[in-house]
Amino acid sequence: MRKFFGFVLSILFVLTPLTARAEEGVLSRIAFGSCARQGQPQPIWDSIAASDPDVFLFIGDNIYGDSEDMEVLKEKWNMLASEPGYQKLKETCPILATWDDHDYGVNDGGADYPMKKESQKVFLDFFGEPQDSPRRKSDGVYDAKVFGPEGKRVQVILLDTRYFRSPLKTEENPFEEGEGVGGSYVPDYDPASTMLGEAQWAWLEEQLKVPADLRIIASSVQVIANRHRFEKWGNFPLERQRLFDLIKKTKANGVVIVSGDRHTAEIDRIEGEVGYPLYDVTSSSLNQGHPWRSEVNEHRVGGMYFDDNFGMIDIDWSQEDPLIRLQVLDGSGKVAIQQRVRLNDLWPYSEDYLPPGFVSLFNGKDLSGWVGDTKGYQARDGILLCKPGGNLFTEKEYSDFVLRFDFKFTPGANNGLAIRSPLEGTPAYAGMELQILEDTSDKYLHLKPWQYHGSVYGIAPAIHGFKNPVGEWNSEEVVAKGRDIQVTVNGFTIVDINLDEELKNGPMDGSEHPGAARESGHIGFAGHGDVLEFRNIYLQPLK
Numbered sequence: 001m002r003k004f005f006g007f008v009l010s011i012l013f014v015l016t017p018l019t020a021r022a023e024e025g026v027l028s029r030i031a032f033g034s035c036a037r038q039g040q041p042q043p044i045w046d047s048i049a050a051s052d053p054d055v056f057l058f059i060g061d062n063i064y065g066d067s068e069d070m071e072v073l074k075e076k077w078n079m080l081a082s083e084p085g086y087q088k089l090k091e092t093c094p095i096l097a098t099w100d101d102h103d104y105g106v107n108d109g110g111a112d113y114p115m116k117k118e119s120q121k122v123f124l125d126f127f128g129e130p131q132d133s134p135r136r137k138s139d140g141v142y143d144a145k146v147f148g149p150e151g152k153r154v155q156v157i158l159l160d161t162r163y164f165r166s167p168l169k170t171e172e173n174p175f176e177e178g179e180g181v182g183g184s185y186v187p188d189y190d191p192a193s194t195m196l197g198e199a200q201w202a203w204l205e206e207q208l209k210v211p212a213d214l215r216i217i218a219s220s221v222q223v224i225a226n227r228h229r230f231e232k233w234g235n236f237p238l239e240r241q242r243l244f245d246l247i248k249k250t251k252a253n254g255v256v257i258v259s260g261d262r263h264t265a266e267i268d269r270i271e272g273e274v275g276y277p278l279y280d281v282t283s284s285s286l287n288q289g290h291p292w293r294s295e296v297n298e299h300r301v302g303g304m305y306f307d308d309n310f311g312m313i314d315i316d317w318s319q320e321d322p323l324i325r326l327q328v329l330d331g332s333g334k335v336a337i338q339q340r341v342r343l344n345d346l347w348p349y350s351e352d353y354l355p356p357g358f359v360s361l362f363n364g365k366d367l368s369g370w371v372g373d374t375k376g377y378q379a380r381d382g383i384l385l386c387k388p389g390g391n392l393f394t395e396k397e398y399s400d401f402v403l404r405f406d407f408k409f410t411p412g413a414n415n416g417l418a419i420r421s422p423l424e425g426t427p428a429y430a431g432m433e434l435q436i437l438e439d440t441s442d443k444y445l446h447l448k449p450w451q452y453h454g455s456v457y458g459i460a461p462a463i464h465g466f467k468n469p470v471g472e473w474n475s476e477e478v479v480a481k482g483r484d485i486q487v488t489v490n491g492f493t494i495v496d497i498n499l500d501e502e503l504k505n506g507p508m509d510g511s512e513h514p515g516a517a518r519e520s521g522h523i524g525f526a527g528h529g530d531v532l533e534f535r536n537i538y539l540q541p542l543k
Helices: 009-013 044-050 070-081 084-092 116-126 198-207 237-249
Strands: 029-033 055-058 095-097 143-147 154-158 214-219 255-259 266-270 278-282 309-316 323-330 335-342 370-372 377-380 383-386 391-398 401-409 414-421 432-437 473-481 484-489 492-498 521-526 532-541
Touching (some): 070 084, 095 154, 266 335, 278 309, 278 323, 414 473
Parallel strands (some): 055 095, 154 214, 214 255, 255 278
Antiparallel strands (some): 309 323, 323 335, 391 521, 401 532, 414 432, 473 484, 484 492
């Protein structure tokens, strides 16, 4: 097992504005939950206590206050305090808490809630925050704690996604009932919009540098799920990406996200963002089971659960590579959804990581090894940015190969992957061009199959779909071996063709494609005036 060495405990006491403290004891069972409506039966507390957690994370909508009257909020908090099951849990394990909208004071509220300072005091009073706590001196309720010794050290980070959050952007939902995309919020790409506010972002960066073996980041709203139009980090795509980038920048290992809010439970996973698979375990609600509904989410692993539930992270520290069980438990404490992951799988790849047998075509720093429109592309922090550009080619020529790369769309973006292309002429005809196209945009409603993303333009069709939403990274693999071409996106094969078979009756677009006969040439990106990002461009030559 990989571990941190040379840990100096004093580092934990210099973080600002809030302090992460090394607590006694090892955390092996971390329970969490959200959405507990006061005045409604809450039998699930008995099941949570019976599950024997070492700590319980209360991650939002802990009550449904929804008022600017602090006396009303206090009364509703007192209703929670009087719950016998909640009292029993308090006697058996610590409770760490952050808030969501309803316990903050207003449905879907953000920085514009006028009583946020007063509500913060009520919240901290209820959870017994000491009067001299730094948490009482800063804006917002975010906090962090560290538990256990080196080798079994767990950091708990509680985010505040309400106090600083910018207003949400709304738009009429074009989807119909049953299509799995509910809600009315749409992405806000304004760089001035925020989820956390700059002070909390700076604090979070320092927290992610604190030595720990496993880090639990509690966000009241979902981080990874991005298709629905309810509240989520994806409503602020730049902030969502900033979170991913910050985890990667700080080389923070062992991050697992827990979230609530949705009145449903699921486990989501995203790859290619932080250097290792990132999980988001959503548990909601504690006492408001919801009818079944369909919901599109390509990041979901396993199913959804709609009845009363709570979450559990179970860690078996006795194994050489500790086993982590990410769980959603039903109202009786039985496992409803589970995903197992090894602790070592939550470590970032080294910066010089390459898949075995591959070479890197892009060094992440400049355009060395590339020719053509070098002014239309830019190297920036490991990303090849088309801003927009024309045709950018590798200096070298390649014949048979496996090419892997990641790409990220802006809305309606159009580019192309040139293969076996000369430096002159239009790659789609002088060589071959595999479409790189955000083909879910309304302006592409009437595409032909040989124009879909991944298609060999004008020659061979691609299966439509399988791309992540705009603003998320996608992974693509292209295998060119003799006359065979295969394209895989996010693990799904969308093209698997033989060029000779496809061209028996001529190209699908009726045009001349002399480049389809070429056996070798340059690899490149054919820009069409749109902004895209590429990274991790690796190639394995085939003999």
